[in-house]
Amino acid sequence: MIANPDTAHSHPAAPDAPSARELITARGGRVTRTRVAVLDVLRSAPRPLNHDQIAAELEAAGEQHDRVTLYRALDWLVEQGIATRVAGSDRAWKFELVRDTGHRHAHFHCQRCGRVLCLDEVEPALAGALPAGFRLEQAELVLHGACADCTAPPPTP
Amino acid sequence: MIANPDTAHSHPAAPDAPSARELITARGGRVTRTRVAVLDVLRSAPRPLNHDQIAAELEAAGEQHDRVTLYRALDWLVEQGIATRVAGSDRAWKFELVRDTGHRHAHFHCQRCGRVLCLDEVEPALAGALPAGFRLEQAELVLHGACADCTAPPPTP
DNA sequence: TCATTTGTGCAACATTGTAGCATTTGCGTG
C-alpha cells in the first residue's frame, strides 16, 4: 500500500542502472552534452517532469540548453524507448525514464497538490477491467483525484 | 462486455433527454446561439470532440462562431457540470456531455484508429486498485492501447 | 587528422488556449 507520496515513487537512480552514456550508445546514438544532461535529470527525478522543469533543473546545475534541442533530445529518448511521455492536467507532456521493460505503471495526478505519483498496483486491475479484445499498451495513463496527503484531515494544531 | 466500438459509446440523444434550452436555463444561464449550437453538437456526437471538431460541425451546419466564444461556451458547460473535459493524445481537450450524474465512465484511446471510446466497466475496478486514502474524482481518465477492432486479425480475403 | 553524418542553435511559424475591453443581446421589469 502506498501512503506517502514521497516514497510512493522511489525511482531515483538504482546503483546498478546503466550510465547515461551506456543508454545512449546502446541505441547507436551520439553522446552529447544535452542528452547526457537530460538523462541525468530524469534519472534523479522523483516524478515525471515537463520540459520546463527539466530546463529549470539544468539551469540550476549551471547548464544552458536550447529549448528546441531539449525537445529534440526528449523526443529521441522517447523514440528509443528510454523515456516515456506522461500526459498531465495542463497540455504539457511530462517525461520519465522507463525503468524496467515489461513492467508498466500508471500515474495518479492529485488535483489538490498537483503532484504526479506512480502507482504500481493499478495496471493488473485495469487489464482485467478492459473488455475482451482490448489491449492496454501505453504506460501513459493518468488518474485524477486527491492523494492520501490531501484527503487526510489536517493534523490537529 | 464491449466489442464493437461503434456501439460501445451509444450516447447520441436519448429521446427523453432535456433540450438544450432546458439544460441552460436550469442553471440560470442565458440561452444563446452558441450555447445551443454547441450543446446540439455534443448531444449528437458519438464520442468526445475537441474544439476544432466542434467548430467544424458548426460550420458544416452553416453556423459561424467565434473561436473565443466557443471556448467560453465550452468552459461554461464544464463549469456547470453539463459537459466534461477529456484529455486526448494531442494536447487539445475533448468535450463530452455528462449523461447521468453519479455514473462516471473512463475513456479508452485506441492508438491505431485514433478513436476515443467510453468504457463503463472500468471505474469500479480502478477504485479497488487505488491505494488507501486516495480518491478517484474526475471522469477524465484515458487508457491507451488498441481496441478490439484493431487487435482483431483482418478478415480472410 | 579528416570526412561524414548526427545534433545543435537560431529564427520563424503553428496550435491551443486566455485576457482585456468595447459592443451586443437575452431577458426581467415597468
Next chain:
DNA sequence: CACGCAAATGCTACAATGTTGCACAAATGA
C-alpha cells in the same frame, strides 16, 4: 412593447507549448 442592465459576444493581443527549416558545430569512425 420599450427599457435597462448584467451576461455573452467578438474583436485584437498575448501566452504557452511545440515544430520546422536551415546553416553550423561536433561526435565518431577511418
